[in-house]
Amino acid sequence: MADLTTELAGVRLPNPVMTASGCAAAGQELGQFFDVTELGAIVTKSIMRFPRSGRPTPRMVETPSGMLNSIGLQGPGIDSFLARDLPWLVQRGARPFVSIAGSTVDEFVELTRRVVNSPGVSALEVNISCPNVENRGLVFACDPMQAARVIEAVRPHVPEGLPMFAKLTPDVTSIVDVARAVADAGADGATMINTLLGMAIDPDTLRPILGGVTGGLSGPAIRPVAVRAVYQVHAALPEFPVIGVGGIRTGADALEFVAAGATAVQVGTVIFNDPSAPMRVVRELDSELDRLGIASVEKARGCAHGGVGQ
Amino acid sequence: MTSGTGAVQGGALQVKGEVVSLKPVGDYLHLTMTAPGVAERMRPGNFVALSVGGEQSAMLLRRAFSIYRAQASTRGGTVEIVFAEHGKGTRWMTRLAPKDTIDVVGPLGRPFALPKQPVACTLVGGGYGMAPMFSLAERLRARGCSVHMLIGAASESRLFGALEASRAASSVRITTEDGSMGHRGRVTDVLPDLIDKTGSDVVYACGPMPMLQAVSAVADEHGAHSQCAVEETMACGVGVCMTCVLPVRGDDGVIRMVRSCVEGPVFRGDRVLWDDVGTIPDGTLGAANRGARNERSDARDHGRSAP
Numbered sequence: 001m002a003d004l005t006t007e008l009a010g011v012r013l014p015n016p017v018m019t020a021s022g023c024a025a026a027g028q029e030l031g032q033f034f035d036v037t038e039l040g041a042i043v044t045k046s047i048m049r050f051p052r053s054g055r056p057t058p059r060m061v062e063t064p065s066g067m068l069n070s071i072g073l074q075g076p077g078i079d080s081f082l083a084r085d086l087p088w089l090v091q092r093g094a095r096p097f098v099s100i101a102g103s104t105v106d107e108f109v110e111l112t113r114r115v116v117n118s119p120g121v122s123a124l125e126v127n128i129s130c131p132n133v134e135n136r137g138l139v140f141a142c143d144p145m146q147a148a149r150v151i152e153a154v155r156p157h158v159p160e161g162l163p164m165f166a167k168l169t170p171d172v173t174s175i176v177d178v179a180r181a182v183a184d185a186g187a188d189g190a191t192m193i194n195t196l197l198g199m200a201i202d203p204d205t206l207r208p209i210l211g212g213v214t215g216g217l218s219g220p221a222i223r224p225v226a227v228r229a230v231y232q233v234h235a236a237l238p239e240f241p242v243i244g245v246g247g248i249r250t251g252a253d254a255l256e257f258v259a260a261g262a263t264a265v266q267v268g269t270v271i272f273n274d275p276s277a278p279m280r281v282v283r284e285l286d287s288e289l290d291r292l293g294i295a296s297v298e299k300a301r302g303c304a305h306g307g308v309g310q
Numbered sequence: 311m312t313s314g315t316g317a318v319q320g321g322a323l324q325v326k327g328e329v330v331s332l333k334p335v336g337d338y339l340h341l342t343m344t345a346p347g348v349a350e351r352m353r354p355g356n357f358v359a360l361s362v363g364g365e366q367s368a369m370l371l372r373r374a375f376s377i378y379r380a381q382a383s384t385r386g387g388t389v390e391i392v393f394a395e396h397g398k399g400t401r402w403m404t405r406l407a408p409k410d411t412i413d414v415v416g417p418l419g420r421p422f423a424l425p426k427q428p429v430a431c432t433l434v435g436g437g438y439g440m441a442p443m444f445s446l447a448e449r450l451r452a453r454g455c456s457v458h459m460l461i462g463a464a465s466e467s468r469l470f471g472a473l474e475a476s477r478a479a480s481s482v483r484i485t486t487e488d489g490s491m492g493h494r495g496r497v498t499d500v501l502p503d504l505i506d507k508t509g510s511d512v513v514y515a516c517g518p519m520p521m522l523q524a525v526s527a528v529a530d531e532h533g534a535h536s537q538c539a540v541e542e543t544m545a546c547g548v549g550v551c552m553t554c555v556l557p558v559r560g561d562d563g564v565i566r567m568v569r570s571c572v573e574g575p576v577f578r579g580d581r582v583l584w585d586d587v588g589t590i591p592d593g594t595l596g597a598a599n600r601g602a603r604n605e606r607s608d609a610r611d612h613g614r615s616a617p
Contacts, residue, residue, distance in 0.1 A: 022552075032548070276324050
């Protein structure tokens, strides 16, 4: 048994495995398949200020080792989330990382205030990279200055001891520049990566399949991109905690992210394939570490950097 | 584990099933698999979500199928489904052999609502949409309801359960679009007369969405309630992916985009905004100001019971 405990920006977790935002709703549905309190954290689906219907269907397409989605941030809005969804996790003793998404900087600030004042929240994930906002120009994380604007605005409202992570997109020229910008602006760490923008065309109608035309690509197909991003950011900012996410299906995949420099990992799309995947990844990560004779997750972190340049 | 959603009593299970048999039935395939615990919890209208392609499959999304029959057993119950080959996932399923393992999640979804009184019921199935109607018929008859079946398909080879229906129902009507068996035409040609003659209070339906829309409208016009098991594209089947939504009007009159996997697949026909499926209708809770309308393209390989 390896030591799986992880210290993530000041928060102690029993293991480094979390659900990825948008892949576990608010935890209740997965509670049928495993004990949500045993996971490092449950990252909730990005919540917005008001209820949101999302985009028309079809909202997903299966792609090789992946999927495209164009959900469009459907959700009940912060009032309903705090009243109905969050308490379920808190009452059970799970560690909720609440993901928030706003169309404006003010909306992020408002959401932050509401979330941090709710008891039981373990961390805040600021989703500045959802590719499904109506106006592609509003993806804050595509631009280091815009990304920093959101984090700077949110920072004063996040109390000491509650970590705040910025969720970044890989659809940029340099994710290191964006990570550095959010670190300088006061983020305690970064979650990376969000989905990549993609699309699929129906072979019969030759028309886009998704109702939203374009969508976010996720699943094992994007894992090499995510590992690269984590590796680059860890190399540039070794003291800046990174939560690695993108195509993790097995414990070995999770360990790949840890070796690249991730302090924690998130399991996303594979949940749709295997609703028990998050806890299975915890067990498999443990056996992978044992197999390699590595005593703890913390010892494995950043292994891939050992003396090798980028 | 406990059920978080309350959608399925006792919650859903994820189990390693084993293929018992795979047999052709007309143009379809009838798959029997062990699924310990799933059969015991199943109620008519529930479905199962199967992973396809094996453990390292590049096909990540589950395929969802109505449960045709479920049999509890001390050696681990069995679940039966009926499917057709539509895409890569179902093609993989056509090659399953006895003893092959298959990852099963179920039972999922809200089942058909049963009438409190022993009333007359008409059960309408389009193609293998007929599959869930037999366990439903059994439950209805146990409650003293009279059961009438209406089976429709494009042709005789695409009818499912026509023979079995004569044992399961007090009356059976069959329609085929090419006239190869029964009445030439669609189920809705004969449904109005059937509702009136049988005095049906409830119409249960499962099949393609246009059929459900038409059945729901006929039921409304003839003073019957309708319970429709919808087909929508699904990735997970358990309520976390948010892909299988359709517009439904709630008790409070508010239109919401609801998940057909956990809030459905069975809906009251008069609550679904059939014309607006594939869109976010104006007035939907949380809709943007502009109506978001989209030409609906065919959902390939992922409809519940239409993989």
